[in-house]
Amino acid sequence: MTRRARPIALAGIAVAGIVLAGCAGGGGSSDDTEGPITLKWFQGSGVETNIATADALAEAFNASQSDIIVEVDASGPSDSAALDNLMKTRLATNEMPDMFWYNSGSLLQALSPDQTMLNIADTDFVSNLDPAWVAAVSTADGVFGVPVQTAGGGGFFYNIPMYEELGLEVPNTWDEFLANADAIKDAGYTAVEMTFGDAWTSQIVTLADFYNIWASDNDWAAKYTANEVNFADDPVAVQSFTKLQDIYDGGYLNEDFASALLNDGLEAVATGTAGHYPMLGFAQATIATNWPDNIDDVGFFGIPGENADEHGMTIWMPPALYAPANTEHPDAVKEFMAFVASPAGCDAVTGALGATGAYLVEGCSVPDEAPRIVADWGPYFDSGMIAPALEFLSPVKGPNLMQIDVEVGSGVRSGESGAELYDADAAKQAQQLGLEGW
Amino acid sequence: MATIAPSDATEAVVTSPGKRPPRRKYAQRMYPRWFLLPGAVIFFVLFIAPTFASFYYAFTRWTLFDVEFIGFDNFVTFFTDPQLSKGFTNTLIFGTLTSGLKVVLGLLIGVLLTSEIWARGYLRAVVFFPVLVSTVGVGITFQALMDPYDGLINRALAVVGIDGPGWLTNPDLALYSIIIVDVWRGVGLAALIYMAGLVAIPQEYYEAAKVDGAGAWHRFRNITLPLVRPATTTVIILSLIGGLREFQLIWVMTGGGPGFASDVLASVIYKQYAYGFYGLSTAGNVVLFVVVSAVILPLFWWLNRKQTDL
Numbered sequence: 001m002t003r004r005a006r007p008i009a010l011a012g013i014a015v016a017g018i019v020l021a022g023c024a025g026g027g028g029s030s031d032d033t034e035g036p037i038t039l040k041w042f043q044g045s046g047v048e049t050n051i052a053t054a055d056a057l058a059e060a061f062n063a064s065q066s067d068i069i070v071e072v073d074a075s076g077p078s079d080s081a082a083l084d085n086l087m088k089t090r091l092a093t094n095e096m097p098d099m100f101w102y103n104s105g106s107l108l109q110a111l112s113p114d115q116t117m118l119n120i121a122d123t124d125f126v127s128n129l130d131p132a133w134v135a136a137v138s139t140a141d142g143v144f145g146v147p148v149q150t151a152g153g154g155g156f157f158y159n160i161p162m163y164e165e166l167g168l169e170v171p172n173t174w175d176e177f178l179a180n181a182d183a184i185k186d187a188g189y190t191a192v193e194m195t196f197g198d199a200w201t202s203q204i205v206t207l208a209d210f211y212n213i214w215a216s217d218n219d220w221a222a223k224y225t226a227n228e229v230n231f232a233d234d235p236v237a238v239q240s241f242t243k244l245q246d247i248y249d250g251g252y253l254n255e256d257f258a259s260a261l262l263n264d265g266l267e268a269v270a271t272g273t274a275g276h277y278p279m280l281g282f283a284q285a286t287i288a289t290n291w292p293d294n295i296d297d298v299g300f301f302g303i304p305g306e307n308a309d310e311h312g313m314t315i316w317m318p319p320a321l322y323a324p325a326n327t328e329h330p331d332a333v334k335e336f337m338a339f340v341a342s343p344a345g346c347d348a349v350t351g352a353l354g355a356t357g358a359y360l361v362e363g364c365s366v367p368d369e370a371p372r373i374v375a376d377w378g379p380y381f382d383s384g385m386i387a388p389a390l391e392f393l394s395p396v397k398g399p400n401l402m403q404i405d406v407e408v409g410s411g412v413r414s415g416e417s418g419a420e421l422y423d424a425d426a427a428k429q430a431q432q433l434g435l436e437g438w
Numbered sequence: 439m440a441t442i443a444p445s446d447a448t449e450a451v452v453t454s455p456g457k458r459p460p461r462r463k464y465a466q467r468m469y470p471r472w473f474l475l476p477g478a479v480i481f482f483v484l485f486i487a488p489t490f491a492s493f494y495y496a497f498t499r500w501t502l503f504d505v506e507f508i509g510f511d512n513f514v515t516f517f518t519d520p521q522l523s524k525g526f527t528n529t530l531i532f533g534t535l536t537s538g539l540k541v542v543l544g545l546l547i548g549v550l551l552t553s554e555i556w557a558r559g560y561l562r563a564v565v566f567f568p569v570l571v572s573t574v575g576v577g578i579t580f581q582a583l584m585d586p587y588d589g590l591i592n593r594a595l596a597v598v599g600i601d602g603p604g605w606l607t608n609p610d611l612a613l614y615s616i617i618i619v620d621v622w623r624g625v626g627l628a629a630l631i632y633m634a635g636l637v638a639i640p641q642e643y644y645e646a647a648k649v650d651g652a653g654a655w656h657r658f659r660n661i662t663l664p665l666v667r668p669a670t671t672t673v674i675i676l677s678l679i680g681g682l683r684e685f686q687l688i689w690v691m692t693g694g695g696p697g698f699a700s701d702v703l704a705s706v707i708y709k710q711y712a713y714g715f716y717g718l719s720t721a722g723n724v725v726l727f728v729v730v731s732a733v734i735l736p737l738f739w740w741l742n743r744k745q746t747d748l
Binding site (some may be wrong): 081083084088110112196197226255256258259400403404406407410412413414428429431432434 | 499501506511515519521584585586587604606607608609692694695696697699709712713715717718728
């Protein structure tokens with residue numbers, strides 16, 4: 001008995017040892033041999049257009065020179081929370097491949113870029129990037145990412161044939177918007193589509209309203225980061241929540257707002273069962289794919305405020321390409337980043353996705369053939385009536401906004417109460433980041 | 439480790455413990471104490487060490503990169519969290535309701551399936567079947583069934599003219615809908631435990647009672663109920679622990695929503711972890727551990743004391 005068991009037990013320990021050793025050996029790629037350097041680009045598998053963008057950039061770059069080969073590894077989790085955890089773990093354990101795709105703005109701060117990422121502040125190509133972009137991928141000590149897609153607006157998608165049928169005009173104040181919504185409701189359509197089945201979509205009205213706060217005080221974001229202002233006590237900022245309440249109170253919503261999903265909302269506004277759908281610009285690509293006949297039936301306007309002359313638009317920065325601090329090929333990575341941050345890089349993205357918004361690289365141009373939603377952003381960009389969303393100006397962003405906005409948007413909680421709850425939520429996150437003044 | 443199978447001789451020792459104390463010592467010599475080592479190392483490294491580490495990390499604000507000791511701040515934040523009070527009551531509602539329903543329904547099904555009825559074996563399999571299905575699969579299936587517009591449940595209700603509610607989208611209903619699904623999923627195990635307890639009751643008691651003229655209700659009330667108390671204790675403890683810690687089903691079906699309507703402690707903790715509030719969520723886990731212990735230990739003691747009184 002004992003004589004038989006001992007070798008088996010020892011074998012078991014040996015196997016366990018081999019397995020553990022195997023775990024430790026993963027990650028880093030080495031190439032001592034001559035020949036081109038291979039860079040791995042790590043990417044989540046969830047968003048097809050993102051993978052297409054990465055592939056297009058890698059392909060164009062690989063074709064342009066022969067010293068470096070970029071390989072896209074889109075094997076990450078499709079679920080964004082799971083991807084987030086994997087990214088953080090890989091960065092903390094120095095297991096991240098040479099480059100990776102991640103959000104810009106407040107989410108970047110949680111990755112502690114100063115400790116984990118390659119600082120590209122000393123490169124030439126950073127000066128080609130839009131200053132608002134650089135701010136969204138920087139800490140006090142460094143710049144870390146280059147934009148992989150375009151900036152686009154967030155606000156209301158609206159159905160143009162319905163507006164024409166009812167003789168409505170694009171509203172420039174919130175009251176005009178409510179009047180339009182009443183007219184649509186009276187005509188028997190859904191005035192405002194909401195899709196809380198995908199809870200994140202509930203946040204768009206609140207987040208896209210930031211232009212109006214910014215217009216009232218250009219330094220609001222800095223004060224917010226320093227805990228000098230908040231949503232509940234600021235008469236302008238609180239409207240980001242009360243507007244959502246107005247939409248519920250007005251009875252404008254689709255019957256199935258609590259369970260509908262993003263695609264239901266896009267379909268409704270594209271095919272004309274709903275007049276408005278608050279959404280971010282990236283979703284126009286889904287309309288173009290799923291309802292190509294209706295792509296020019298959907299227009300866009302920013303969330304209106306109180307002043308008709310100041311009707312602007314909140315814009316969302318694209319995600320970025322970053323590199324971990326411990327990459328073995330920092331120069332090769334910077335060379336690829338320089339390509340991404342050049343007109344050739346922009347053209348590669350345009351080739352993959354078409355016209356999706358404004359590029360943040362100097363010298364890049366949007367093709368003339370743009371879908372209606374993208375074209376509607378033009379005047380806002382041209383007149384400078386734009387502000388980046390708060391998450392690109394301040395690291396403070398409460399994580400429970402979507403749940404709070406579902407409550408406000410479903411009439412469970414008032415706008416004021418939602419603003420107070422969100423302030424408390426944001427305070428927790430600011431404390432976690434160790435910011436001054438919280 | 440499964441390859442180190444005990445010989446027939448030791449199995450015999452294991453199955454008859456207590457009767458012959460000297461032979462147990464022999465068994466101990468058969469297996470040197472260091473045989474425990476591999477298991478103990480794994481248990482210590484993967485279970486004991488993290489458990490005690492979590493008591494320390496609950497008092498810190500930590501990212502994956504650095505740790506800062508902040509005393510009781512995490513606990514203060516955790517308890518002042520507005521969504522926590524909701525999560526706390528929901529946890530208690532979920533735990534007690536699922537546990538209570540599993541006891542009542544489990545006993546009824548157990549009695550039914552131990553009596554002489556048609557297709558008993560088949561029905562036993564059917565009742566136990568949901569226990570074998572993945573919780574996530576159950577959650578996704580019922581999420582589809584409970585869809586307020588396209589779901590089978592409301593479609594079926596519409597046929598008989600009833601306008602079904604938003605099972606998972608109505609904030610007042612969401613938690614209770616999940617409770618129903620959890621009971622559906624877990625009642626098979628409760629019934630199984632009851633069946634084992636019921637068949638162990640000697641038939642002579644019932645026969646004696648019948649001779650004395652006791653009706654079906656009296657036999658159930660005065661023989662069955664007291665004598666399945668050990669099974670009841672097991673069902674209560676298992677389902678209560680499971681209910682207080684329930685996460686998968688809630689997360690799959692509603693994600694704690696709409697809003698915070700179906701958040702329980704476990705989902706609040708998970709969300710805090712996902713947001714990167716590692717210290718805070720560790721503190722939450724310590725609280726959950728204390729709450730589960732505070733409910734279960736006295737209950738366990740009380741239920742077992744009752745049992746010995748019998």
